[in-house]
Amino acid sequence: MFRNNYDNDSVTFSPQGRIFQVEYAAExxxxxxxxxxIASNTHAVLxxxxxxxxxxxxxxxxxxxxxxxxxxxxAGLTSxxxxxxxxxxQQCLGHxxxxxxxxxxxxxxxxxxxKAQINTQHYGKRPYGVGLLVAGVDDQGPHLFEFQPSGMxxxxxxxxxxxxxxxxRTYLEKNLDKFADCGxxxxxxxxxxxxxxxxxxxxxxxxxxxxxxxxxxxxxxQDGTTKVEPFTVYDQQEVSAWIDSVADDKEGGxxxxxxxxxxxxxxx
Amino acid sequence: MTSIxxxxxxxxxxxSPDGRNFQVEYAVKxxxxxxxxxxxxxxxGVVLAVEKIVTSxxxxxxxxxxxxxxxxxxxxxxxxxxxxxxxxIDRARDxxxxxxxxxxxxxxxxxxxxxxxxxxxxxxxxxxxxPFGITAIIGxxxxxxxxxxxxxxxxxxxxxxxxxxxxxxxGGPFLYMIEPSGLYWGYYGAATGKGRxxxxxxxxxxxxxxxxxxxxxxxxxxxxxxxxxYVAHDDSKxxxxxxxxxxxSGPDGPTKGLHxxxxxxLREEAERLAKxxxxxxxxxxEEDVEGKEKMEE
Numbered sequence: 001m002f003r004n005n006y007d008n009d010s011v012t013f014s015p016q017g018r019i020f021q022v023e024y025a026a027e028x029x030x031x032x033x034x035x036x037x038i039a040s041n042t043h044a045v046l047x048x049x050x051x052x053x054x055x056x057x058x059x060x061x062x063x064x065x066x067x068x069x070x071x072x073x074x075a076g077l078t079s080x081x082x083x084x085x086x087x088x089x090q091q092c093l094g095h096x097x098x099x100x101x102x103x104x105x106x107x108x109x110x111x112x113x114x115k116a117q118i119n120t121q122h123y124g125k126r127p128y129g130v131g132l133l134v135a136g137v138d139d140q141g142p143h144l145f146e147f148q149p150s151g152m153x154x155x156x157x158x159x160x161x162x163x164x165x166x167x168x169r170t171y172l173e174k175n176l177d178k179f180a181d182c183g184x185x186x187x188x189x190x191x192x193x194x195x196x197x198x199x200x201x202x203x204x205x206x207x208x209x210x211x212x213x214x215x216x217x218x219x220x221x222q223d224g225t226t227k228v229e230p231f232t233v234y235d236q237q238e239v240s241a242w243i244d245s246v247a248d249d250k251e252g253g254x255x256x257x258x259x260x261x262x263x264x265x266x267x268x
Numbered sequence: 269m270t271s272i273x274x275x276x277x278x279x280x281x282x283x284s285p286d287g288r289n290f291q292v293e294y295a296v297k298x299x300x301x302x303x304x305x306x307x308x309x310x311x312x313g314v315v316l317a318v319e320k321i322v323t324s325x326x327x328x329x330x331x332x333x334x335x336x337x338x339x340x341x342x343x344x345x346x347x348x349x350x351x352x353x354x355x356x357i358d359r360a361r362d363x364x365x366x367x368x369x370x371x372x373x374x375x376x377x378x379x380x381x382x383x384x385x386x387x388x389x390x391x392x393x394x395x396x397x398x399p400f401g402i403t404a405i406i407g408x409x410x411x412x413x414x415x416x417x418x419x420x421x422x423x424x425x426x427x428x429x430x431x432x433x434x435x436x437x438x439g440g441p442f443l444y445m446i447e448p449s450g451l452y453w454g455y456y457g458a459a460t461g462k463g464r465x466x467x468x469x470x471x472x473x474x475x476x477x478x479x480x481x482x483x484x485x486x487x488x489x490x491x492x493x494x495x496x497x498y499v500a501h502d503d504s505k506x507x508x509x510x511x512x513x514x515x516x517s518g519p520d521g522p523t524k525g526l527h528x529x530x531x532x533x534l535r536e537e538a539e540r541l542a543k544x545x546x547x548x549x550x551x552x553x554e555e556d557v558e559g560k561e562k563m564e565e
Contacts, residue, residue, distance in 0.1 A: 017296070019401075110354065154327055157327070
């Protein structure tokens, strides 16, 4: 059962210079259901598959608003995500109080990166068992970041994390060049199509299991200036039109599904 | 070096019977897997460069910076575990700010290297922490002005204790490299990460040391830095990479004493030359092979 002697805590390097506890924490992210994020020149979207423990239970939330301009999607330990989410909310609020404007998305993401790194260097602590996609808008435009339990944070054009997310990433890589100029609706549809790639057979997107979150910049009516479209989460009937619009959508479907078949994981 | 420390390598700060701390040696292994970083100290400044391996097509191009500004005149680049590097940078910024608060003057490159060397070393002392999985290269340009003596009257004493030495110069470009053990040295040219061997070999060919000081100018150093990163990159094994470069000149130079990213036009020119140099090299090798074949005939 034990892989080696070097994997019991996050303060022990293996002879190859690896820290297994951190790598195992990254595995926890793959246990969570899949979430997808994409950023265009005007919008940043997050889409997610929600899971329910049993037929009659409610679905676990996957998307959380952090501040007016930022939202996150989570994959992994939900309780760890809530800790990070609370931290991010407080930091955003504090930033508004002191500086009178919203926090740049990169600054926010680097804060949780630093927080998570400490957990990988001190005995008695454990790495966070959650991965995040952080989407938001600031002065520089829309952004999408990935956060890993190691404390690694990187800005992405589009990304997917969680169970079977490789299929979604393959879809995103194929359509990478289209995203920059996508409108709001088209960007959401790309997100949902990527999400569908990662679904287990016989599962479909429904109004119950699908969440969509959008933040963006919109041209104001009066003058040429842009206004922030606050990060908003859409659930239930609000997402039905989007789901219908990608139903029976064969584009990229069958062809993209092949290739990464080796990484089959059972979605509980 | 690659031996395994049966039983003595499971916790940090433990000495093996022959006096080694294996966890620190393993941390060095983490560095050796990271993208190559280099620093070049030249006549009128310092250049830092890093090879950023593109691990995914989905990464936003040129958005994720790896070389950090720690103070106006100080830059840091590192190889190894990137989150550890970010922590190192945070600490270096704290040190630089605290120094300004206390001494009312910017921290010198040597002093920052000393502070950060001490910080890294502290992480080799306790079982409750692990060493940093990075090797950091610090580049800086210290003020060339003569430092003010406290309570100085006029031009100060001309000789004796605290006196001035005629013709003595102050400040200038400096380069330091700190290892996971906390060990640090000043360098003319420094390289770490996966391609450090090849990079070191190239750095040694440059005129960086010597009694007369380096003859290499900043612009030449930028081009050499780009070329060295291209040489150190293993095309066949490694994925594609992005080149990130920063530089620091004196107050009269292009960056006016600040640590800044190398302008896009100059970087692209340097990359063009680097690619060209590599192609020329390959052609030469092919010719060599052909030449030998002909000889055999």
